[in-house]
Amino acid sequence: MEPQTIIQTTGLTKRYDHQTAVDHLDFQVVEGEIFGFLGPNGAGKTTTLLMLLGLSRPTEGTATVCGLDPERKAMEVKKIVGYLPENVGFYGDMDAVQSLRYIAELNRIPGSEAEDRIHEVLKLVGLAENGVKKVSAFSRGMKQRLGVAEVLLKQPKVMFLDEPTLGLDPDGAVRLIELIQSLNQERGITVLLSSHHLQQVQKISHRVGIMIKGRMVAAGSVEALAREKFGVGEERFTLEEIYMKYFQEV
Amino acid sequence: MSGLGAVYRKELSDNFSSFRFVILFALIAMVSFIISYMAGVSLKENLEGVAKPKFVFLMLFSMKGALFSLVEFVAVFGPLIGLVLGFDAINGERAHGTLVKLLSQPIYRDAVINGKFLAGATTIAVLVLSVVMVISGFGLTLVGVVPGVEEVLRLAIYVGISIFYISFWLGLAILFSIAFRSVATSFLASVALWIFLSFFVSLGASVVANSVAPVEKREGADPETVVANAQIKEGVSLLSPMFIYSNATATIVDPMRKTTRSFVLMGPMEQISSSRFQNPLSLGQSLVVVYPHLAALIALSLICFAVSYSIFMMQEIRT
Numbered sequence: 347m348e349p350q351t352i353i354q355t356t357g358l359t360k361r362y363d364h365q366t367a368v369d370h371l372d373f374q375v376v377e378g379e380i381f382g383f384l385g386p387n388g389a390g391k392t393t394t395l396l397m398l399l400g401l402s403r404p405t406e407g408t409a410t411v412c413g414l415d416p417e418r419k420a421m422e423v424k425k426i427v428g429y430l431p432e433n434v435g436f437y438g439d440m441d442a443v444q445s446l447r448y449i450a451e452l453n454r455i456p457g458s459e460a461e462d463r464i465h466e467v468l469k470l471v472g473l474a475e476n477g478v479k480k481v482s483a484f485s486r487g488m489k490q491r492l493g494v495a496e497v498l499l500k501q502p503k504v505m506f507l508d509e510p511t512l513g514l515d516p517d518g519a520v521r522l523i524e525l526i527q528s529l530n531q532e533r534g535i536t537v538l539l540s541s542h543h544l545q546q547v548q549k550i551s552h553r554v555g556i557m558i559k560g561r562m563v564a565a566g567s568v569e570a571l572a573r574e575k576f577g578v579g580e581e582r583f584t585l586e587e588i589y590m591k592y593f594q595e596v
Numbered sequence: 597m598s599g600l601g602a603v604y605r606k607e608l609s610d611n612f613s614s615f616r617f618v619i620l621f622a623l624i625a626m627v628s629f630i631i632s633y634m635a636g637v638s639l640k641e642n643l644e645g646v647a648k649p650k651f652v653f654l655m656l657f658s659m660k661g662a663l664f665s666l667v668e669f670v671a672v673f674g675p676l677i678g679l680v681l682g683f684d685a686i687n688g689e690r691a692h693g694t695l696v697k698l699l700s701q702p703i704y705r706d707a708v709i710n711g712k713f714l715a716g717a718t719t720i721a722v723l724v725l726s727v728v729m730v731i732s733g734f735g736l737t738l739v740g741v742v743p744g745v746e747e748v749l750r751l752a753i754y755v756g757i758s759i760f761y762i763s764f765w766l767g768l769a770i771l772f773s774i775a776f777r778s779v780a781t782s783f784l785a786s787v788a789l790w791i792f793l794s795f796f797v798s799l800g801a802s803v804v805a806n807s808v809a810p811v812e813k814r815e816g817a818d819p820e821t822v823v824a825n826a827q828i829k830e831g832v833s834l835l836s837p838m839f840i841y842s843n844a845t846a847t848i849v850d851p852m853r854k855t856t857r858s859f860v861l862m863g864p865m866e867q868i869s870s871s872r873f874q875n876p877l878s879l880g881q882s883l884v885v886v887y888p889h890l891a892a893l894i895a896l897s898l899i900c901f902a903v904s905y906s907i908f909m910m911q912e913i914r915t
Contacts (some may be wrong), residue, residue: 392914399700401913421598421702429700435693439613451602452701496697 349376352504352536353398357407360393360560367393369560370407375538375553380530382551383540384589390560391540392432395506399429412503425453428497432508434489438482442473442492445481446499453500460499467495471525487518494525504536505529511543519543523550548585556589558596599703603711611681611719620677620723628727631666632734635659639739650876651851653743654750656735657728658850666731667849670724670758671842675790677723678765681716683783685709686773686908699913709770709904716766721759728755746879753883754848760893761841765790767900774908794838801832837896844889851876 353375360368368390375381385391396402398409400420409416416423436445443464450460468474471491476484484492490510497505507526511519523546529535530550541547547554548568555565564571572583575591611617635656642659643652657666664672686708689695699705728751735741743751769786776782809824833839877885 396696396912396914401696401699421704424700424702427700429697431693431696431700433693434697437610437692437694439610448602448606449701451605452599452698452703454598454602454702493697500701 349378351375352377353381353409353411353538355394355398355407355409358394358397358404358409359406360390360397360402361405366560368397368404371557371560371562373555373562373565375536377536378530378534379552380527380537380539380550382547382554382585383538383557384542384544384547384554384585385540385557386593389557391557392508394557395429395508395538395540398506399424399427425500426503427506428500428502428504429506430493430497430508430510432512434493436481436484436489436492439480441478441480442468442484442495443477445492446496449496449499455499463499463501467498470498470529471495472521487514487522490514490518490522491525494522498529502535504538506538508540509542510539511541511546519546526550544585544589554585556592558593563592563596599701599707600711600714603703603707604715607712607715608718611715616680617719620680624677624723624727625730627669628666628730629734631664631669632656632731632738634663635665635731636734636738639741651747652739652741653732653735653747654849654851656731656739656741657751657754666727667754667842667845670761671838671845672794674758674762674841675765675794675838677720678716678762678767679769679783679786679790681719682712682766682769682773683786684773684779685712685716685770687777687779687782688773690777691779696913705909706905709774709901709908713763713767713770713901716770717759717763720762720766724755724758724762749879750848750851750882753886754845757841757844757848757886757890757893760890760897761837761844764837764893764897764900767897767904771900771904771907774904774911793836797836798833798839801829804832805829834892837893840889840892840896844886844893847877847882847885851878851882 351374353373355371355373358368358371359366371390371394383391383394393402397404398411398416400416400423403417411423412426414423437448440448446464446467447460450464455463464477465474468477471494473488473491473495476488481489481492494507494510497507505526510526511522514522523543526537526539527550530537539547539551551568553565553567554571556563556571564574566574568585568588571585571588572578575588576583638659639652639655659665660668684691686695689698698708732743732751765786768789769782772782772786772789773779776785805825805828808828809821811822811825
């Protein structure tokens with residue numbers, strides 16, 4: 347059976363007054379894959395994610411998420427998509443359980459089920475012992491994991507993770523990446539992952555897309571990209587080398 | 597409504613547990629004790645020897661003691677409560693990076709504004725009610741006056757109008773918190789507007805009125821000019837919510853007040869006769885006087901909301 351297309355964009359464009367943030371973007375993500383969304387800062391990755399969530403309005407072009415238009419069916423899209431923004435913030439005077447409870451309420455998860463799910467996701471991200479600790483006392487790595495827990499609480503079909511490993515120590519980054527991989531494998535959650543940790547992205551991504559100056563300059567498996575650029579398979583070249591090659595050419 | 601209940605509950609518990617609320621409450625408690633003491637003392641003095649005083653209980657709220665009455669205090673400083681509760685409603689979330697997270701949940705955008713506004717309005721209601729209760733309690737024990745049915749009704753109406761009035765300022769503060777990215781800017785902007793509308797407009801009103809229709813001296817002035825002067829003054833003053841509120845509450849808490857006395861020219865004999873046959877305005881008639889002002893207050897709040905919605909709905913949410 348052909349895997350279902352989860353994300354599809356056609357000519358997606360976002361223009362601000364003087365600059366084009368996203369320039370006729372075409373790409374797709376199919377069900378069950380981890381799509382590594384790469385590119386330098388300011389390439390338009392976050393803007394793309396916001397358009398896919400219906401939080402930002404495209405100037406041109408269309409996008410669909412699970413067959414739904416995020417602009418018209420924003421509520422339906424936000425029900426199935428879990429979004430972890432870059433530098434996600436928390437209400438400092440709440441503890442982890444309270445934060446999750448608020449998210450559960452916003453998603454209208456009934457009380458008793460919410461408590462079960464909160465326990466489950468806290469255990470999953472390794473914060474089971476920190477449930478009643480104030481979020482303001484959390485380390486950066488813990489906050490990131492709490493962010494993932496909030497995303498998981500609504501049992502999403504798709505996760506958009508925007509730079510989840512930014513500012514984490516190497517150990518924390520590896521653990522978060524492994525968590526993402528296990529969620530993908532065990533729960534079949536499709537993941538759109540934007541990150542600068544190319545090594546980790548290479549390890550878990552099924553396919554990657556490289557976005558530079560609002561355009562998707564390459565998309566495919568790491569192997570395919572390596573073959574395209576260097577004429578040989580993945581073993582010889584790391585994603586980093588491929589990325590730099592593309593980056594220099596633009 | 598999608599998400600409204602959740603936002604409302606969270607904001608309400610935030611409001612009540614915040615340090616901000618503790619400070620506000622301390623301030624309010626202090627003021628109500630002072631006011632009830634001052635009013636109580638001066639009431640006793642004033643009522644000495646009066647045979648059958650009317651609406652003594654309401655005087656607790658409208659009588660100027662050494663400094664100000666409660667009605668005046670709420671008119672001038674009530675807006676600050678609204679501003680303090682609302683000035684960082686949206687841009688505060690933005691600064692903490694929680695706004696995107698909040699809006700990426702399956703809720704409508706207006707649920708965020710509505711929830712925050714309703715939570716703030718509930719907080720305001722609690723504050724106003726508790727002040728009135730404290731003063732009433734003190735009045736009962738200190739002065740020994742017991743309110744009649746009509747007085748209780750009037751007081752209830754007064755509380756209602758005050759909640760609307762302060763909530764208007766809350767709405768305005770929320771509007772600024774949407775329009776300005778920085779918390780400091782939105783606070784300054786709302787305080788500046790409060791000062792302008794509350795103090796400068798009334799000053800400007802008499803300047804405008806006196807330059808358009810100058811009344812040289814009170815005795816023997818042309819009646820038409822006097823009326824024109826008063827009308828212009830009133831018209832310009834209507835820009836100020838404080839003026840609207842003062843007018844709306846005046847006849848409610850002070851039924852003996854004569855709305856036209858300020859510019860009716862009377863000789864000494866007329867003054868004696870008018871003071872001899874002084875009778876309070878009935879509740880129904882007071883409401884008739886009050887109604888247009890109340891409508892204006894509600895309209896102002898609605899305009900605030902309409903602008904807030906249109907800005908917030910169109911806004912790009914990036915951080």
